Amino acid sequence: MDIKEIQNLIKFVAKSGATEVKLEMDDFKITIKTTAEGAETTTTFVQQVPVSAALPQAAAAQPVAPTVPAATENNTSDDSKYITIKSPIIGTFYRKPAPDKPAFVEVGASIGKGDVVCVIEAMKLFNEIESEISGKIVKVLVDDSSPVEFDQPLFLVDPS
Incomplete structure (x- = not known):
């Protein structure tokens, strides 16, 4: 509320x-x-009203948050030559089409325009996210099964 x-x-x-x-x-x-x-x-x-189950998770999540921005700030100059694939929708990010299947792409994999790089679940619908560029996956920026926002960076791609 x-x-x-x-x-x-x-x-x-x-x-x-x-x-x-x-x-x-x-x-x-x-x-x-x-x-x-x-x-x-x-x-x-x-x-x-205190929620006892949420407190340990929140305490565990706090130390992780400050380290991530520090790492991205250091790599900003290196990442400027890469193109970012961003989330077109809000939902849950999945790297695999199913739990028992291999990931769509791994770091170092070459992708072409139109290749499926991940799936984002929104309102019980699984939307395949296709690459709009060709290149090589340099970095996966989101953990599997994580919530993502609109326009959130998902992958860094080296277009060369």
């Missing part, structure tokens, strides 16, 4: 004439109390 939705909820409660509303979801609790006059003295309490 974002801040806009919380603000709309406060306005709704103030107009309804209710003096207290409690909303409890999986990961947070909200209590809104108003006086009889209306929305002049609206008090909102937002409380995050």
Whole structure:
């Protein structure tokens, strides 16, 4: 629930004439109390409910994040001569057509225009991503089974 939705909820409660509303979801609790006059003295309490399973994963993910940008900053000058294949859609990136099949491309593989380089799953549909350039795969920038955003770099290709 974002801040806009919380603000709309406060306005709704103030107009309804209710003096207290409690909303409890999986990961947070909200209590809104108003006086009889209306929305002049609206008090909102937002409380995050700790999720014990998510905390170790978040702690493990934090050390990884700072090291990745540092590595990319060092290689920026080297990567400038390469062409980037970017994600045309939002979804989940897969290097293989199926778990028991080999990857579409590996580092060092030569690709041609129109060759399938990966699959991105979006809304239960598997979309084959084809290369728009010919060259040699230099680097795979995304881990298998990772979520990807629109226009996120997936591969570096040496066009020479």
